[in-house]
Amino acid sequence: MSKNKKSLQDLTLLDRFLFAEVMEDPKTFENILSIILGEDISIKGRPQSEHENRTSPLKRQVRLDVWAEDETDAVYNIEAQKENTKNLPHRSRFYQALIDSKLLDPGEVDFSNMKDCYSIIIAPFDLFGRGLYQYTFQMTCAETGQPLEDGATRIFLNTHGKNSEDISPELKELLYYMEHTTEEISCSTSRLQQIKNHVNIVKSSEEIGVKYMQEWEEKILEKRKARAEGLAEGRAEGRTEGQTITLIQQMKKKIQKSKTLIQIADELEEEPDTIQSLYECVSQNINLATEEIYKIYISPDKTED
CATH class of the missing domain: 1.10.10 (Arc Repressor Mutant, subunit A)
Incomplete structure (x- = not known):
């Protein structure tokens, strides 16, 4: 085993493998999404990790990290991103376009039937340099500030934010836990405790441990x-x-x-x-x-x- 390879127990929720495994659990997905959005979210079915999305077999393939729909048919794509690749805003735009291309049935001409869509990226760095924990983007008119109300929302979360007074204590605690996913972290709410409990189950799973080793070997x-x-x-x-x-x-x-x-x-x-x-x-x-x-x-x- 390489000395540079982390054990499964040492992974954090910002590591893609652990994030995908944990977020396949519907309750964990709901808890994390509810904390981020500040409202209770109930999803339909099981989330899909690394959901493949392409507009045709000849075009670029994109794997959306964790993808799900809620009971109102809103669509959510959540990604943990450890590295600042310098292209995250453009990448989120590309992902948004690909999701949108799938939101209407073939032959549907009423674009008002398009579902609301949320693209969420969680990162341990401040992509926009303003010291915020959360940056939320929705389309508005440059001249009047009037919202376009097209149902598309993109959220960038920064685990190193400084404006604690502007977010809920639960979100701040979640973002800290995303980067410091250890047994020693205490949880102040039932939702956070449920998230931690499921993380512990995943980390202690022999089956998932074998899967992690196989992926590393590949x-x-x-x-x-x-x-x-x-x-x-x-x-x-x-x-x-x-x-x-x-x-x-x-x-x-x-x-x-x-x-x-x-x-x-x-x-x-x-x-x-x-x-x-x-x-x-x-x-x-x-x-x-x-x-x-x-x-x-x-x-x-x-x-x-």
């Missing part, structure tokens, strides 16, 4: 395979061109799985800064052949076709 094997493919391709076609083409092939697969620059760099054992320009080139030309992307990448202006 990532290690993927890294080794990627490195071996890069070395083989580099030897066959010349180190600089061969390694670049291999990186493009690997990036295309990972970008199509909605992986971020940080995630891709980690899996390829590269520094994000060293592959960022290639990542951007591949992202912008994802539907082109690998060789065409390479030609664009090495061209002086790197412009899109």
Whole structure:
């Protein structure tokens, strides 16, 4: 076992694996959502972790971290995000558009039947630099301030906020627990205690422990395979061109799985800064052949076709 690998017991709710496992429980999903929104929410059925969403088989696939509907048919997508990838506002917009594309039945022409939709991102950093625990965005008119009332809401939660007086003590406590998910944390409300109890069940589950180990081992094997493919391709076609083409092939697969620059760099054992320009080139030309992307990448202006 790698010395850098966390045990299941050491994971926090900001770690994707634990977050997804915990949030598959309907009551836990309801409790967390109710605390965030400040009202009781009752969802239909079981939440879906890493819900696949794409508008056609040929288009980009996105896996929404945890997704559910409530009894009023409002839709909620909740994501825990540890790394500031610098693109979260744009990513939330993209997720919102994909969710919206699924909210009307085929042939439906009455757009007033679209469901309300909430996209929520929880992070251990202040994305907007204002010191707030919660940033809520809804469309308004720039000239008059009039709300558009289109039913779309995007919420960004910052576990390091400073305005305690503007949020409920329960939300503040939840955000702290998201980042410090340990047995020592005490809970002041029944909802928080229920969340903690379920986290403890997940962390002590032998079945989930095996699943976590298998997922970690798959990532290690993927890294080794990627490195071996890069070395083989580099030897066959010349180190600089061969390694670049291999990186493009690997990036295309990972970008199509909605992986971020940080995630891709980690899996390829590269520094994000060293592959960022290639990542951007591949992202912008994802539907082109690998060789065409390479030609664009090495061209002086790197412009899109």
